Amino acid sequence: MSHATRPDPAELAKLPVEGPSFDELRAKLDPVVARYPARAGAMLPVLWVVQRARGGWLHPQSIREVADYLHVPQAHVEGVITFYTMFKDHPVGREVVMVCKTLSCRLRGAQDVIDALEDRYGIEMGGTTADRRFTIETGECLGLCDMAPCMLVGKDRFGDLTPESAVKHLEERR
Numbered sequence: 001m002s003h004a005t006r007p008d009p010a011e012l013a014k015l016p017v018e019g020p021s022f023d024e025l026r027a028k029l030d031p032v033v034a035r036y037p038a039r040a041g042a043m044l045p046v047l048w049v050v051q052r053a054r055g056g057w058l059h060p061q062s063i064r065e066v067a068d069y070l071h072v073p074q075a076h077v078e079g080v081i082t083f084y085t086m087f088k089d090h091p092v093g094r095e096v097v098m099v100c101k102t103l104s105c106r107l108r109g110a111q112d113v114i115d116a117l118e119d120r121y122g123i124e125m126g127g128t129t130a131d132r133r134f135t136i137e138t139g140e141c142l143g144l145c146d147m148a149p150c151m152l153v154g155k156d157r158f159g160d161l162t163p164e165s166a167v168k169h170l171e172e173r174r
């Protein structure tokens, strides 16, 4: 199966912004920025704080607010978000599942794991389960090649996966 289609940015902009206002977030962000010689240097931790506080993704309004706050162009923030897989520019499930699709995992059955998860939840990679519990994506090497094929679920690592064990790990977290 192919990856799920990326949502239309114009539609994303219509969604409500979850969580605290940006003014409220400044209390957490100002000490972070103060540790860097240049405001723009704090981009990654600032985005992380904002994403976690606001529903696990970066709403177009959040992106604009971060750009203003760090005194950088909005395109710069968007470039960072699209480069790092840990940042999301669209709504995601309560936990993000990342299945490795790089060579070691591929050679040890990653595609069968991916197929099993797509079948079980009726979604394509990049999609979110109907109950919004999981967003399931593929990613590049997770640095866990010795336990290939593997996946991350939030911060937890699972290795030596089979199609059955991958589904079981997720079902046990529901």
Ligand code: FES
Residues within 6 Å of the ligand: 100, 101, 102, 103, 104, 105, 106, 140, 141, 142, 143, 144, 145, 146, 148, 149, 150
């Ligand atoms: S190739 Fe999958 S963890 Fe390295």
